[in-house]
Amino acid sequence: MIKLENLTKVYGDKTAVDGLSLTFKPGVVTGLLGPNGSGKSTTMKMIISLVNPTAGDVLINGNKYKDYQEPFKQVGTLIDPSALDKNFTAKQHLSIIAEAANINSDRVDDMLQITGLDNAKDNKLKSFSLGMKQRLGVATALLSNPAAIILDEPFNGLDVDGIKWLRKLFKELAEEGKAVVVSSHLMSEIQAVADRVVIIGQGKLLADMTMEEMNEKSLSSYVYVEADNLEKMKKALEEKQAVIKRKDAGFEVRNLEAKEIGRLALEQQLTLHELKSVKPSLEELFTEITSGKADYVSQGAENK
Numbered sequence: 001m002i003k004l005e006n007l008t009k010v011y012g013d014k015t016a017v018d019g020l021s022l023t024f025k026p027g028v029v030t031g032l033l034g035p036n037g038s039g040k041s042t043t044m045k046m047i048i049s050l051v052n053p054t055a056g057d058v059l060i061n062g063n064k065y066k067d068y069q070e071p072f073k074q075v076g077t078l079i080d081p082s083a084l085d086k087n088f089t090a091k092q093h094l095s096i097i098a099e100a101a102n103i104n105s106d107r108v109d110d111m112l113q114i115t116g117l118d119n120a121k122d123n124k125l126k127s128f129s130l131g132m133k134q135r136l137g138v139a140t141a142l143l144s145n146p147a148a149i150i151l152d153e154p155f156n157g158l159d160v161d162g163i164k165w166l167r168k169l170f171k172e173l174a175e176e177g178k179a180v181v182v183s184s185h186l187m188s189e190i191q192a193v194a195d196r197v198v199i200i201g202q203g204k205l206l207a208d209m210t211m212e213e214m215n216e217k218s219l220s221s222y223v224y225v226e227a228d229n230l231e232k233m234k235k236a237l238e239e240k241q242a243v244i245k246r247k248d249a250g251f252e253v254r255n256l257e258a259k260e261i262g263r264l265a266l267e268q269q270l271t272l273h274e275l276k277s278v279k280p281s282l283e284e285l286f287t288e289i290t291s292g293k294a295d296y297v298s299q300g301a302e303n304k
């Protein structure tokens with residue numbers, strides 16, 4: 001169990017992580033989601049004492065990572081797959097770590113097998129694609145058979161087969177009782193595998209819910225309506241106790257079904273320009289939760 005207590009990191013005048021309190025539990029795959037620059041990597045680095053918190057604490061089964069004699073048996077990590085010595089082969093890379101950490105060398109072969117790198121084990125890392133480096137990063141994280149694994153954007157660079165393989169692996173690791181924490185800035189990568197989703201934006205906790213709760217929320221649909229006389233439409237909707245919000249050239253309406261809105265428009269002799277039921281996808285819900293919370297927004301996205 002990994003417990004974050006009011007975890008905070010300030011860099012100069014930038015608060016990268018802002019009072020995060022939450023728990024990552026054994027047997028659960030947790031998706032740590034957030035837009036670029038929201039503080040995911042900094043949070044993960046604080047868990048494994050690579051970055052010192054400005055305030056707050058991280059406790060792993062009651063102790064700090066750096067206070068364990070063999071911390072890698074508590075938490076295995078994949079933080080930056082590019083930080084590998086490119087002149088080593090995959091097998092050499094894992095063997096050196098295994099020897100330094102007093103891990104049985106059989107684990108090296110097992111991990112190469114599990115991560116599909118067996119055929120490439122004697123190739124130098126400089127010839128590895130990003131996807132292969134990610135696989136090696138996962139092998140490294142699992143080498144010590146840790147109780148928890150924390151992986152920063154592990155789906156980056158993986159092809160479709162690689163993504164499927166990794167999702168299956170995460171499920172299996174959770175079934176073995178490990179706490180699995182996976183960061184991503186894309187809901188689509190996480191939704192098929194996570195049991196729970198933690199969403200952060202500008203370092204703050206925005207949502208913490210099970211995938212079931214998230215799915216239920218995404219089903220909180222609304223009706224979009226446009227009419228020739230919006231004022232009259234608004235008045236009629238309000239009289240029916242509908243919850244309305246201005247959107248584009250019409251309204252988002254909750255509490256009233258499309259057919260009731262259609263009937264209301266007929267009674268009021270309004271001409272409807274558009275009437276449709278909308279069910280936000282998980283991706284849209286994620287965008288709604290994090291909207292305005294991204295530090296870096298591309299020009300294209302900003303203008304949408």
Ligand SMILES: Nc1ncnc2c1ncn2[C@@H]1O[C@H](COP(=O)(O)OP(=O)(O)OP(=O)(O)O)[C@@H](O)[C@H]1O
Pocket residue numbers: 011014015016034035036037038039040041042043185295
């Ligand atoms: N060493 C550092 N010095 C100064 N600022 C930093 C440092 N590391 C991170 N930051 C800033 O802290 C904020 C959070 O960064 P972080 O890398 O944790 O976000 P992230 O959610 O992992 O982003 P991404 O999805 O882009 O990897 C950003 O504004 C970043 O610029």
